[in-house]
Amino acid sequence: xxxxKYLHDMMNSELEDIVGPDGVSDKEVDLDAxxxxxxxxxxxxxxRGFEASKPEFIAYPRNTDEVSRIVKVANRFRVPIxxxxxxxxxxxxxxxxxxxxxxxxxxxxxxxxxxxxxxTVAVQTGILQxxxxxxxxxxxxxxxxxxxxxxxxxxxxxLANRGSGVLSTLYGKIDRMVLSLELVLPTGEIVRTPPVPxxxxxxxxxxxxxxxxxTLGIITEATLKLQYAPEVRRxxxxxxxxxxxxxEAGRKIMLKRLRPCVIRVYDEQDTREWVKKVLxxxxxxxxxxxxxxxxxxxxxxxxxxxxxxxxxxxxEDLGTKWGQQWWDHRYxxxxxxxxxxxxxxxxxxxxxxxxxxxIEKIYRxxxxxxxGEFAKWDISFMGHFSHWxxxxxxxxxLFIVKDPPRDPDEASKLYNDIFNTGVRVALANGGLVNEHHxxxxxxxxxxxxxxxxxxxxxxxxxxxxxxxxIMNPGKLGFGGF
Amino acid sequence: MHIEKxxxxxxxxxxxxxxxxxxxxxxxxxxxxxxxxxLALSLFLVSEKMRQFDxxxxxxxxxxxxxxxxxxxxxxxxxxxxxxxxxxxxVVDQGKAPPSAVKTQKNVENMQNPFGEAKETRSRLFAExxxxxxxxxxxxxxxxxxxxxxxxxxxxxxxSVKILHKAGVNFTLLEDEPCCGAPLYELGFREHARRxxxxxxxxxxxxxxxxxxxxxxxxxxxxxxxxxxLGVQLPAGVEVKHTADYFSGLAKDRKIxxxxxxxxxxxxxxxxxxxxxxxxxxxxxxxxxxxxxxxxEMKWNREKALCCGAGGGMSFTNPRIAAQIEATLIGxxxxxxxxxxxxxxxxxxxxxxxxxxxxxxxxxxQFLADSLAS
Numbered sequence: 001x002x003x004x005k006y007l008h009d010m011m012n013s014e015l016e017d018i019v020g021p022d023g024v025s026d027k028e029v030d031l032d033a034x035x036x037x038x039x040x041x042x043x044x045x046x047x048r049g050f051e052a053s054k055p056e057f058i059a060y061p062r063n064t065d066e067v068s069r070i071v072k073v074a075n076r077f078r079v080p081i082x083x084x085x086x087x088x089x090x091x092x093x094x095x096x097x098x099x100x101x102x103x104x105x106x107x108x109x110x111x112x113x114x115x116x117x118x119x120t121v122a123v124q125t126g127i128l129q130x131x132x133x134x135x136x137x138x139x140x141x142x143x144x145x146x147x148x149x150x151x152x153x154x155x156x157x158x159l160a161n162r163g164s165g166v167l168s169t170l171y172g173k174i175d176r177m178v179l180s181l182e183l184v185l186p187t188g189e190i191v192r193t194p195p196v197p198x199x200x201x202x203x204x205x206x207x208x209x210x211x212x213x214x215t216l217g218i219i220t221e222a223t224l225k226l227q228y229a230p231e232v233r234r235x236x237x238x239x240x241x242x243x244x245x246x247x248e249a250g251r252k253i254m255l256k257r258l259r260p261c262v263i264r265v266y267d268e269q270d271t272r273e274w275v276k277k278v279l280x281x282x283x284x285x286x287x288x289x290x291x292x293x294x295x296x297x298x299x300x301x302x303x304x305x306x307x308x309x310x311x312x313x314x315x316e317d318l319g320t321k322w323g324q325q326w327w328d329h330r331y332x333x334x335x336x337x338x339x340x341x342x343x344x345x346x347x348x349x350x351x352x353x354x355x356x357x358x359i360e361k362i363y364r365x366x367x368x369x370x371x372g373e374f375a376k377w378d379i380s381f382m383g384h385f386s387h388w389x390x391x392x393x394x395x396x397x398l399f400i401v402k403d404p405p406r407d408p409d410e411a412s413k414l415y416n417d418i419f420n421t422g423v424r425v426a427l428a429n430g431g432l433v434n435e436h437h438x439x440x441x442x443x444x445x446x447x448x449x450x451x452x453x454x455x456x457x458x459x460x461x462x463x464x465x466x467x468x469x470i471m472n473p474g475k476l477g478f479g480g481f
Numbered sequence: 482m483h484i485e486k487x488x489x490x491x492x493x494x495x496x497x498x499x500x501x502x503x504x505x506x507x508x509x510x511x512x513x514x515x516x517x518x519x520l521a522l523s524l525f526l527v528s529e530k531m532r533q534f535d536x537x538x539x540x541x542x543x544x545x546x547x548x549x550x551x552x553x554x555x556x557x558x559x560x561x562x563x564x565x566x567x568x569x570x571x572v573v574d575q576g577k578a579p580p581s582a583v584k585t586q587k588n589v590e591n592m593q594n595p596f597g598e599a600k601e602t603r604s605r606l607f608a609e610x611x612x613x614x615x616x617x618x619x620x621x622x623x624x625x626x627x628x629x630x631x632x633x634x635x636x637x638x639x640x641s642v643k644i645l646h647k648a649g650v651n652f653t654l655l656e657d658e659p660c661c662g663a664p665l666y667e668l669g670f671r672e673h674a675r676r677x678x679x680x681x682x683x684x685x686x687x688x689x690x691x692x693x694x695x696x697x698x699x700x701x702x703x704x705x706x707x708x709x710x711l712g713v714q715l716p717a718g719v720e721v722k723h724t725a726d727y728f729s730g731l732a733k734d735r736k737i738x739x740x741x742x743x744x745x746x747x748x749x750x751x752x753x754x755x756x757x758x759x760x761x762x763x764x765x766x767x768x769x770x771x772x773x774x775x776x777x778e779m780k781w782n783r784e785k786a787l788c789c790g791a792g793g794g795m796s797f798t799n800p801r802i803a804a805q806i807e808a809t810l811i812g813x814x815x816x817x818x819x820x821x822x823x824x825x826x827x828x829x830x831x832x833x834x835x836x837x838x839x840x841x842x843x844x845x846x847q848f849l850a851d852s853l854a855s
Contacts, residue, residue: 025512027537029523033513036496036522043496046522049529060511087513088498106511126511130502152498335556336493 038090055096072188085154091440098481125156144171161438162211170261182221186466233293235323269382346404350422352431447477483567494521500551547793569669619689620653627697640850698754729763750786751826791832
């Protein structure tokens with residue numbers, strides 16, 4: 001008997017013992033479904049008829065204990081573990097480049113407790129965000145987390161990548177909503193962080209695990225802050241002659257400490273192409289959405305103050321119709337035929353975040369560098385600024401190459417070269433490698449550049465917590481398997 | 482291959498997870514291979530000759546209710562359920578249909594119904610239904626019961642005939658009613674479906690009817706949509722209607738009168754009647770005439786109505802998954818506080834009837850027959 005086959009069968013048997021025969025699969029058709037996410041590189045290989053990497057098994061645990069036992073099996077067999085939710089990432093973070101076991105957490109989908117006094121919810125992390133928000137809205141609450149992947153991502157995916165929703169300007173990134181976590185460590189132990197994060201009982205343990213993309217464990221449960229569903233939520237659209245004035249208006253709204261739920265500033269090209277295509281708005285300039293939600297009186301007052309700032313920056317008030325149009329159709333950008341992954345194009349988002357002092361400069365430098373270096377590919381570069389903080393904003397730049405190389409290796413090289421250029425412009429000007437999509441495999445190479453010696457600290461933590469390096473190897477800049 | 486016609490859908494969806502959240506099967510199994518993306522990718526790999534139709538891949542292709550709910554949520558002109566049906570036709574062409582599908586096909590071949598039930602059951606029902614008025618060879622309206630009604634939900638046929646009598650409709654039934662071919666088409670047996678379609682088309686011609694009405698959305702879709710695709714034309718001038726639509730006309734023409742009832746009720750749109758047949762309002766109008774404000778909509782209705790789990794041949798090939806899907810629908814219906822869940826499909830009724838829930842299930846014909854004013 002082939003030794004690998006023997007080990008495979010042994011592992012299969014042990015996994016079945018944990019999750020039952022329906023809870024594990026090594027069938028090619030099931031493994032194929034985990035060959036790709038939204039990241040360009042596996043997609044272009046599959047599209048061109050090449051194989052992409054696959055796990056050896058997919059396991060579907062039903063509770064935290066089963067997750068723990070699966071991780072222990074992986075340690076004994078020394079095989080990689082890759083946590084997976086909705087498979088909607090665009091960094092390869094939930095792919096299995098070194099094989100092993102994909103732990104699909106979607107059966108961990110229970111809402112465990114809603115504390116209506118403290119307005120918190122304890123929930124398992126395999127739940128789809130749409131299902132969680134639907135359930136909360138039936139009770140008059142909201143999490144306030146509405147990312148582009150609202151329909152297809154799990155809570156665990158957001159926590160592992162520190163994701164942002166379109167209303168993050170008010171509600172915060174997902175990590176700002178967390179009170180406590182339960183997770184399975186890379187060696188299989190189950191850990192719970194303290195019940196609330198705002199204390200001086202040492203460091204915040206949540207922060208050690210949030211954003212670690214499954215490299216330091218599998219988050220199985222989270223207790224999150226809730227909000228009452230707002231009495232009023234209203235979006236107004238404005239048009240500026242140029243991007244600079246639009247950004248200035250956004251900056252001043254934030255620095256005056258108004259609390260918009262959204263500011264979304266599209267550059268002139270994004271306005272001309274995507275806003276026109278999806279929302280049907282046909283004028284030129286820089287299109288922006290400003291939204292407020294909460295009690296009616298507070299919304300009205302904040303709108304009044306925001307409009308005063310926008311008028312000073314010479315923005316034209318397009319009214320709530322175009323603002324509502326965006327809210328009603330915000331997910332239309334991500335369904336075929338608008339969904340760029342449905343096209344033969346190469347595209348990517350080099351999202352970054354920085355202070356108000358730097359963010360416009362990063363945009364202009366990145367656009368100049370990418371359009372200049374890759375002019376022969378007739379590359380287009382456009383962007384919007386869609387999540388705002390007290391100190392700065394994110395840039396969400398999209399590049400598109402409509403006629404990429406046929407050869408998948410050449411196409412991959414071009415794709416990586418574009419990211420090298422774009423990300424390094426961000427790093428050189430006070431930006432970060434990424435804002436809310438995560439690092440995964442796609443951006444792993446930039447982690448030492450981003451953190452310098454700080455990355456050595458992260459590597460040491462990884463070595464201590466994951467001595468066999470089985471947890472999602474190769475991601476987040478950590479070593480491969 | 483049949484799937485070549487769907488290459489646009491396959492290419493658009495092979496990497497897109499956006500409709501997985503409404504796929505009734507992946508909601509139960511959590512297996513990415515069951516969702517629209519997983520199925521499109523699987524068929525892409527087959528079409529590119531990177532994969533064969535091996536047994537597990539075939540199993541996944543048959544684990545789809547073809548509810549069309551993914552299409553209802555998507556934008557653009559994509560036919561995901563058509564893609565799956567085409568995939569099954571390719572599987573059958575390669576002689577790789579799963580045993581449960583082959584058994585269903587053999588049942589139609591040998592017993593003229595997908596359940597493999599004795600023909601006498603149909604004969605007895607026919608005799609019972611024609612006892613009052615006698616059997617006519619020719620009539621303006623042909624009531625086509627369909628196999629699921631006949632063998633699993635005969636009360637639907639009895640209720641429908643009661644309504645037709647009450648309205649004084651000149652109707653007939655087929656003494657040797659064959660299978661319409663819908664289950665064959667849904668399971669990929671297109672050549673066999675074509676033969677059944679031809680046979681039924683000839684019987685319809687002999688009946689001299691100008692309207693065929695049926696209680697079954699699957700028969701309805703076959704006659705309206707799949708027969709032309711199979712190259713089978715119904716006799717010129719023959720119109721096909723679902724009974725919910727037809728009864729709505731009878732009520733509007735005051736040929737039936739309905740009395741008021743006080744139970745709280747809700748209505749489930751069968752996938753093939755609603756999303757594919759666009760018959761949404763007629764059953765609601767009828768129910769509202771009886772129940773008025775006691776009719777409560779489920780959160781997801783009309784184009785975005787949930788699936789009961791039984792369609793697309795799932796009741797034959799994957800009854801366990803079908804039953805799990807049904808539980809979600811019952812949960813949604815229960816949230817309305819209803820005492821009766823009304824539907825308009827014998828397959829839905831049959832699937833729901835297996836539930837142990839306290840909720841009462843009725844086909845619209847039964848609900849109306851119980852509500853006829855004297």
